Amino acid sequence: MGAVARVMANFGFSRLILSDPATYSFRGAERLAVKGGAVLEGMAVAQNLPEALKDCVYAVGTTSRTQIEGRVALTPEEAAARLAEHSRRGRVALVLGGEQRGLSNEELAFCSDFLVIPTSEVQPSMNLAQAAAVLLYLCSREGRGAPERAAEVAPEFQGARMGTVSALGERMREVLLRAQFLNPQAPEHVLRELERSLLRAELTQREAELWLTAFKHVGRMMGGGKGPSEQEAPSRDPRRNA
Amino acid sequence: MGAVARVMANFGFSRLILSDPATYSFRGAERLAVKGGAVLEGMAVAQNLPEALKDCVYAVGTTSRTQIEGRVALTPEEAAARLAEHSRRGRVALVLGGEQRGLSNEELAFCSDFLVIPTSEVQPSMNLAQAAAVLLYLCSREGRGAPERAAEVAPEFQGARMGTVSALGERMREVLLRAQFLNPQAPEHVLRELERSLLRAELTQREAELWLTAFKHVGRMMGGGKGPSEQEAPSRDPRRNA
Numbered sequence: 090m091g092a093v094a095r096v097m098a099n100f101g102f103s104r105l106i107l108s109d110p111a112t113y114s115f116r117g118a119e120r121l122a123v124k125g126g127a128v129l130e131g132m133a134v135a136q137n138l139p140e141a142l143k144d145c146v147y148a149v150g151t152t153s154r155t156q157i158e159g160r161v162a163l164t165p166e167e168a169a170a171r172l173a174e175h176s177r178r179g180r181v182a183l184v185l186g187g188e189q190r191g192l193s194n195e196e197l198a199f200c201s202d203f204l205v206i207p208t209s210e211v212q213p214s215m216n217l218a219q220a221a222a223v224l225l226y227l228c229s230r231e232g233r234g235a236p237e238r239a240a241e242v243a244p245e246f247q248g249a250r251m252g253t254v255s256a257l258g259e260r261m262r263e264v265l266l267r268a269q270f271l272n273p274q275a276p277e278h279v280l281r282e283l284e285r286s287l288l289r290a291e292l293t294q295r296e297a298e299l300w301l302t303a304f305k306h307v308g309r310m311m312g313g314g315k316g317p318s319e320q321e322a323p324s325r326d327p328r329r330n331a
Numbered sequence: 332m333g334a335v336a337r338v339m340a341n342f343g344f345s346r347l348i349l350s351d352p353a354t355y356s357f358r359g360a361e362r363l364a365v366k367g368g369a370v371l372e373g374m375a376v377a378q379n380l381p382e383a384l385k386d387c388v389y390a391v392g393t394t395s396r397t398q399i400e401g402r403v404a405l406t407p408e409e410a411a412a413r414l415a416e417h418s419r420r421g422r423v424a425l426v427l428g429g430e431q432r433g434l435s436n437e438e439l440a441f442c443s444d445f446l447v448i449p450t451s452e453v454q455p456s457m458n459l460a461q462a463a464a465v466l467l468y469l470c471s472r473e474g475r476g477a478p479e480r481a482a483e484v485a486p487e488f489q490g491a492r493m494g495t496v497s498a499l500g501e502r503m504r505e506v507l508l509r510a511q512f513l514n515p516q517a518p519e520h521v522l523r524e525l526e527r528s529l530l531r532a533e534l535t536q537r538e539a540e541l542w543l544t545a546f547k548h549v550g551r552m553m554g555g556g557k558g559p560s561e562q563e564a565p566s567r568d569p570r571r572n573a
Contacts, residue, residue, distance in 0.1 A: 270548035272570070279570055282541060290532035299524060306512035311552045328521055
């Protein structure tokens with residue numbers, strides 16, 4: 090981890106988040122993080138991957154499998170290009186798995202895309218920090234044109250955060266099951282088609298919130314189940330800005 | 332109209348539809364349609380523009396106004412490029428207005444985009460057939476790379492037809508008004524935001540039908556109002572292909 094922090098510092102990246110780490114002992118990391126101390130100091134720890142990614146608009150996982158459940162892996166170059174592109178809409182993330190087991194299917198399903206670094210049969214498995222070095226180098230190469238930073242765009246016109254999109258997917262599942270549109274035995278296929286169509290839209294944060302509020306209202310009008318949370322401050326309703 | 336048919340034949344276009352024509356007398360047209368006879372013979376007449384466009388996935392209108400209700404006109408070249416691009420997803424249309432009054436605001440609102448041919452102040456108004464010549468020439472220029480025809484894609488994976496998207500918009504309006512999500516005094520703004528996000532998704536016909544069916548089910552579960560039509564054959568339910 091210290092080595093990862095160092096190579097992040099090498100290429101100008103600074104935000105490191107540990108998701109459900111196996112260990113909370115970071116002393117060894119400090120030794121390896123030569124001039125990567127700021128990265129380690131700023132490091133955050135999240136309970137799980139969805140929480141770690143909730144403020145990101147796009148995330149690429151890493152794995153050795155080129156196809157997972159019908160989804161095809163990106164090349165490292167494609168991933169770097171997409172990360173650069175989405176970084177105009179908001180925060181993006183590169184997700185690396187633990188050295189032992191890598192990312193689980195569920196964690197990869199939560200990522201927007203995933204990549205494979207092609208390696209030789211002689212030694213297919215890469216050291217985590219070295220994989221990070223390859224990928225962060227490619228990412229930094231994309232950045233040398235210095236596109237405008239997403240932070241200059243008003244928050245609601247930035248890309249939709251994955252946490253919001255995730256909440257929307259959950260709300261759609263709940264409402265569309267209750268509406269007897271989704272098949273209770275096998276809701277995933279059709280739900281994913283609808284979700285994927287929204288992902289292609291590259292929703293802004295505002296649009297994602299509008300969709301979420303729309304489904305909440307519809308769910309409430311259908312009766313039963315969850316209603317819009319009483320705890321949400323009225324000012325969170327994006328329609329008040331219309 | 333005969334002259335339009337001729338220039339369509341010049342550039343390899345063959346499908347002409349008249350929408351709510353002022354006259355049904357076409358004799359004069361035949362004289363001008365030199366070698367454009369096939370176009371005239373195949374010509375169809377529609378009651379109104381939505382009907383004329385219902386099987387198209389994308390349509391560009393023509394006007395002399397560069398901005399209408401916040402929407403900005405395309406240049407002729409941009410329009411030709413977009414028409415070529417969308418023609419991979421399905422049928423596209425170039426919409427020309429009658430020589431006297433051009434297209435109304437409502438007709439332009441129904442088009443996916445609209446274009447302006449920049450002209451001189453000396454004589455800003457173009458003859459319809461000559462405008463058609465300019466635009467069809469630009470369109471034919473786009474086609475010379477001969478991209479694969481949309482007709483080779485299975486119908487449900489082709490782009491969503493405007494008729495279906497239009498029905499979806501109407502259903503969303505009805506359901507979201509009843510759910511008290513849209514403001515009855517001013518539903519348009521927020522509804523358009525949701526619709527525009529779906530347009531950016533470039534829905535396939537299947538996705539548009541799924542969304543439409545989803546909203547129908549939700550509307551029915553909310554009680555009152557329209558339910559899914561009894562007259563729709565069960566095989567129309569796109570979920571049965573899942």
